[in-house]
Amino acid sequence: MELRHLRYFLTVAEERQFTRAALLHIQQQPLSQQIQELERELGFALFTRLPREVELTSAGAAFEVDARAVLDALDQGVVNARRVANGQLGSVRIALTSSAAFHPLAPPLHLVTRRDAANPAALRFAQAVLAFVSPDAEGA
Numbered sequence: 001m002e003l004r005h006l007r008y009f010l011t012v013a014e015e016r017q018f019t020r021a022a023l024l025h026i027q028q029q030p031l032s033q034q035i036q037e038l039e040r041e042l043g044f045a046l047f048t049r050l051p052r053e054v055e056l057t058s059a060g061a062a063f064e065v066d067a068r069a070v071l072d073a074l075d076q077g078v079v080n081a082r083r084v085a086n087g088q089l090g091s092v093r094i095a096l097t098s099s100a101a102f103h104p105l106a107p108p109l110h111l112v113t114r115r116d117a118a119n120p121a122a123l124r125f126a127q128a129v130l131a132f133v134s135p136d137a138e139g140a
Contacts, residue, residue: 044059046059
């Protein structure tokens with residue numbers, strides 16, 4: 001099943017007519033064929049075809065709810081992935097042993113965030129959201 005089939009189905013379901021649904025930049029006959037292909041794949045009719053319109057079957061009405069949820073979830077997934085790619089969403093996990101900071105050989109550390117433009121050495125790796133660096137690394 002292809003996403004375009006779901007989009008075509010939902011548009012026909014909303015418009016209740018193949019002619020108006022052909023506003024998807026696909027002609028009426030190929031649109032009707034795509035819906036028939038989807039119905040064959042599913043194994044049941046989505047629409048009752050009337051002379052000038054179509055009506056959802058009970059199975060078609062149930063499928064409409066889930067098809068819309070699938071496309072909505074996909075749209076939200078794209079938004080979330082874009083936010084992660086832009087550094088607006090995500091998580092950072094930091095783990096230290098309880099005694100690491102008190103070890104006499106451990107250099108003093110401080111937190112640097114991506115917004116700390118004064119310390120580019122802390123952001124050598126493009127994916128770094130935050131870094132712990134020793135004070136000597138600031139000038140590097």
